Amino acid sequence: MTTPEPRPGRNRIPELANIPWAGPAAITAYSREGRALCRDLSEEFGMGADELYAVLIRSFKGHPVLALLGAPDVRRKAKRTVKRLQRAATLQRAAAVELVKFHAQFRKEFVDVLPQAKPENRPSTFNWKDV
DSSP: OOOOOOOOGGGSOHHHHTSOOOSHHHHHHHHHHHHHHHHHHHHHHHHHHHHHHHHHHHHTTTOHHHHHHOHHHHHHHHHHHHHHHHHHHHHHHHHHHHHHHHHHHHHHHHTTTSOOOOOOOSOSSOOGGGO
């Protein structure tokens, strides 16, 4: 039996692992990317729960076990099973919210320490003569 190769935590999700901790822009990118991933997972889990419920109910239609279990029992068991996937979707939405709060907390706590943004050298009004 071969043992699987160890996988360090920072290499599992390349979208996040490839963001170096190199300053405020990296923190912003990390929180945005993490939020997007959590939102995608939330949507996937939510749709998966709906699809799974339909599959579980449909799979017992005309099944001999259905006579023993009864239709309401199958629905109740399917709802109880799918509830866990729905909860995972809810927790992923909450994780996305926490990443937004993480970014806001970072800005609040470290805004005094952050280097000031350099002003851009572009005119504040549009000049038609330059066109």
